[in-house]
Amino acid sequence: MGKVLGIDLGTTNCCAAIVDVAAPRVLSNREGTRTTASIVAFTDEDDRLVGQIAKRQAITNPQNTVFAVKRLIGRKFGDPEVQRARELLPYPLVESENGDIKIQIREQQYSPEEISAFILREIKGFAEEILGESVDEAIITVPAYFNDSQRQATRDSGRVAGLEVLRIINEPTAAALAYGLERQGTDRTIVVYDLGGGTFDISILEISQGIFEVKSTAGDTFLGGEDFDQRIMDWLINEFQADTGIDIRADRMALQRLKEAAERAKCELSVAEEAPINLPFISTGVDGPVHLSTVVRRLDFEEMVEDLVARTEEPCREALKSAGLRRDEIDEVLLIGGQTRSPIVARTVERIFGKAPNREINPDEVVAMGAAIQGGILKGDIKDIILLDVTPLSLGVETHGGLFTKLIERNSTIPTRATQIFTTVVDNQDTVEIHVLQGEREIAQENKSLGRFELVGVPPAPRGVPQIEVNFAIDSNGIVNVSARDLATNKSQSVQINPAGGLSRDEIDRLVQEAEEHSVADNQRRQVRRLRNRLEGLIYVNERVFERFREALNSGDRKRVQGTLTKARAALTSDDRADLEAAIFDLNGISSELSDLLMGQGGASAKPG
Numbered sequence: 001m002g003k004v005l006g007i008d009l010g011t012t013n014c015c016a017a018i019v020d021v022a023a024p025r026v027l028s029n030r031e032g033t034r035t036t037a038s039i040v041a042f043t044d045e046d047d048r049l050v051g052q053i054a055k056r057q058a059i060t061n062p063q064n065t066v067f068a069v070k071r072l073i074g075r076k077f078g079d080p081e082v083q084r085a086r087e088l089l090p091y092p093l094v095e096s097e098n099g100d101i102k103i104q105i106r107e108q109q110y111s112p113e114e115i116s117a118f119i120l121r122e123i124k125g126f127a128e129e130i131l132g133e134s135v136d137e138a139i140i141t142v143p144a145y146f147n148d149s150q151r152q153a154t155r156d157s158g159r160v161a162g163l164e165v166l167r168i169i170n171e172p173t174a175a176a177l178a179y180g181l182e183r184q185g186t187d188r189t190i191v192v193y194d195l196g197g198g199t200f201d202i203s204i205l206e207i208s209q210g211i212f213e214v215k216s217t218a219g220d221t222f223l224g225g226e227d228f229d230q231r232i233m234d235w236l237i238n239e240f241q242a243d244t245g246i247d248i249r250a251d252r253m254a255l256q257r258l259k260e261a262a263e264r265a266k267c268e269l270s271v272a273e274e275a276p277i278n279l280p281f282i283s284t285g286v287d288g289p290v291h292l293s294t295v296v297r298r299l300d301f302e303e304m305v306e307d308l309v310a311r312t313e314e315p316c317r318e319a320l321k322s323a324g325l326r327r328d329e330i331d332e333v334l335l336i337g338g339q340t341r342s343p344i345v346a347r348t349v350e351r352i353f354g355k356a357p358n359r360e361i362n363p364d365e366v367v368a369m370g371a372a373i374q375g376g377i378l379k380g381d382i383k384d385i386i387l388l389d390v391t392p393l394s395l396g397v398e399t400h401g402g403l404f405t406k407l408i409e410r411n412s413t414i415p416t417r418a419t420q421i422f423t424t425v426v427d428n429q430d431t432v433e434i435h436v437l438q439g440e441r442e443i444a445q446e447n448k449s450l451g452r453f454e455l456v457g458v459p460p461a462p463r464g465v466p467q468i469e470v471n472f473a474i475d476s477n478g479i480v481n482v483s484a485r486d487l488a489t490n491k492s493q494s495v496q497i498n499p500a501g502g503l504s505r506d507e508i509d510r511l512v513q514e515a516e517e518h519s520v521a522d523n524q525r526r527q528v529r530r531l532r533n534r535l536e537g538l539i540y541v542n543e544r545v546f547e548r549f550r551e552a553l554n555s556g557d558r559k560r561v562q563g564t565l566t567k568a569r570a571a572l573t574s575d576d577r578a579d580l581e582a583a584i585f586d587l588n589g590i591s592s593e594l595s596d597l598l599m600g601q602g603g604a605s606a607k608p609g
Contacts, residue, residue, distance in 0.1 A: 008174070043064070060253070108252050141367050151168050176334070187515075190334060239294060287576065388414075418472050453484075467487040524577070527577060568584075
């Protein structure tokens, strides 16, 4: 039975884990680190880079380096949050004909789902290398406050990456699973405060006898570490302009350098009182190059982000109220997400809940570990644990007068279903449109539209006579299925909502095929790079030995070795695997001769012959 990957698909970083002998194990990526940067870059040579290697070149290639795509997934171009993001992102966003978001990279356009799929495929790839077997199933986590569109889009990304997504689960719930695995003997009520790179969630859970029940959830899908970085960037830009008179907001490369410096300083300020920032040649003035050199104090940083941290307070109180709990009834507060390392966040959490938060768990890894545990539960590797999650937002339909009628209230335990009878509002109405919505507002248009479908063939009758049964069902992934049935004729229409911003089945199939084609090409390029690196190392070693001992060789051998080295150097520019392998084979041949010569000389200086 194959392994199930638990994947924390984060805004800033991702993490992957599996269950190994009934316990979660975090997997290291190809660079040996346990988290992978959620960044995809496209180079001039048509290479696609993922992770830290993409992050390293972001300064020199900002417009073709995509980050924070989680903030875009499952959204429409016209969403206010997307328009806010456009002002901050160095890469261009464009609107498709149906209002979806596209990321413009040179002449090619990519959806946020595709970019996420590139990241997931990279994770799938290094997991298979570590495990030595194919990995085709995954549990992927999402913020608890993700709506149906965003959950569907995340699932689509997994499919495009070649993964069967067994379950979409909420990040705080996953963290609670990891926390509670070793604490099953005690009954506890815990709060999971999750402030990551791009989103904020708060969830309250009760753990009892192996049952993990989510009591309530709340949050903000556009609040996270990226906003904290931006505050430092804005401060640096304003300080630099005040000192030099130069506004660098339009300089994409300068902004990318500022972003990296801001993120670095923010991390340093979690453990230090101040963080130096030195960016030479950040711009050019009338007298030549201009440098940025300053120090950010923790006190200044906390003033910059005080309102951002304060935005987490109301969701916390809302979650307590929805769960019907007082803060003194909370046994433990867990902090997850990298931004919770900031002291101001920990102080705020302690003030809200009246107790110091638990810092025993690794905030970067615990979500992936919990996702892996959920995979282990589904596969039967971990027993005696039951997870009961909730839906973050209410679901219902638009009714007469543009009102929103809820069928499933927010924080209902999932999976769940609800049924309600509706009727017509016009005489002889033969078609009923079902407009599915998600949200908490009373007016339909103020909520998130998930989709529409029609029930046709309703027998002509005076208004108010037909009875239309509408059934809502939410599965374990939090994904919505809706059906409508005319009770007189038993005619029905059902649909799994494919929300605005999601991918159609044809689009998914096309992208899966393209991803597989790219996977082959990427693998070939990776193999070529490895061969080239190996050849480069052989050339370096053999040239040094040859230069030292060339006079110890007779003229024929000298010429042959020199020719082999020259040919090998020429092969370094080749993308042909056969050329590189042939050059390596030839160099291995002369390596043996030169090694024998080196050993025979015992390290003595060569004598002229």
